[in-house]
Amino acid sequence: MGQKIIPISLRLNKKKNWNSKWIVNNNEYSNLLHFDLEIKKYFQNIFNYKNLKLIDINIIKTSKNINVYVYIQKNAKKYYNLSYNKIINHLNLYYPNNNIKLFIKNTQFFEFLKLRKNLKQIFDKIKKNNKINKNVKKMIYNFSYAFYTKNINIITFYIKQTLERKKTHKKFINNIDNMLQEFFKMFSNFIGYRLQFKGRLNKSKRKKKMVFQKGKIPLNTLEYDIKYHFNEFKTPSGICSIKLWVFFKPTKIKLNSKFLKKKLIKKNKKF
Incomplete structure (x- = not known):
């Protein structure tokens, strides 16, 4: 009973929202699913290498624009010196047809x-x-x-x-x-x-x-x-x-x- 063990799929659009939102045709669903997973793995590998806590990733696509929202700890740039411009350039080289933008948000509580x-x-x-x-x-x-x-x-x-x-x-x-x-x-x-x-x-x-x-x-x-x-x-x-x-x-x-x-x-x- 996987739907009970992993309590995410049954609660979508009720208590939880999708982490990624794509406005595309149904025929392109399978290709975009792999594309979404590749972007998330790319960020996870970078943050794991720097020992930085990646709290959450949200991806939103409209037409050719892709907005990637990365939630990290407060003042993470100062301590880990991540070059975010290089990351965007790498992503745009691998996926030239899409205009990828990166938004980094610090969690304040x-x-x-x-x-x-x-x-x-x-x-x-x-x-x-x-x-x-x-x-x-x-x-x-x-x-x-x-x-x-x-x-x-x-x-x-x-x-x-x-x-x-x-x-x-x-x-x-x-x-x-x-x-x-x-x-x-x-x-x-x-x-x-x-x-x-x-x-x-x-x-x-x-x-x-x-x-x-x-x-x-x-x-x-x-x-x-x-x-x-x-x-x-x-x-x-x-x-x-x-x-x-x-x-x-x-x-x-x-x-x-x-x-x-x-x-x-x-x-x-x-x-």
Whole structure:
């Protein structure tokens, strides 16, 4: 039942929109589909090479004009020094009949800056000898960035990067599950998640399937908006897959009332 496992196709034009919009005849559909996938792969390879987080890509075509909207982190140009003019020239050389334009948009979220102080509570739980590793800080930053913007691509991309470098995977996978549980306790809008790994993990002779789940993921109900993302990472033993489902409430992000009460009680005790 692929339409239930991947909760995107059934919810299109209801809770989700198409990432690419083409105004063309039906006869040209198959050629343009491959053309769309090639452009997205081209950008993904560039951003992966520079270790830059690509949040989203939207493509819109009208007549001969193609507008590509790329959503990236704030101030990414300064840190990674990407030459965007060269990218446009390369695309126009490969596809001379089309006029391709590139629009780069920085994602700004003010709620993340306001609620960033509350992340100290997570740091206190994960502390060891009053010190926090740099890897743990990166993990918390990536997870918080993904939850406030509601883009799960960031989590799967972070998992892919780290697992490709490491030889043993079990310890890191358990840390990710613990981190998701902490966010599940913190936010009332975060109702459930499911994380799945498949492949020859930890240099095993046979492929394994590891599933971590907590809360509810109602795939049958079309009214709910469920975020889903799939990614792959390479290991010496073969290719492994990552699947992530996350279910949010359709409201603004707020901290859980129980979490706030605990924080207020601790402050009063200090005084």
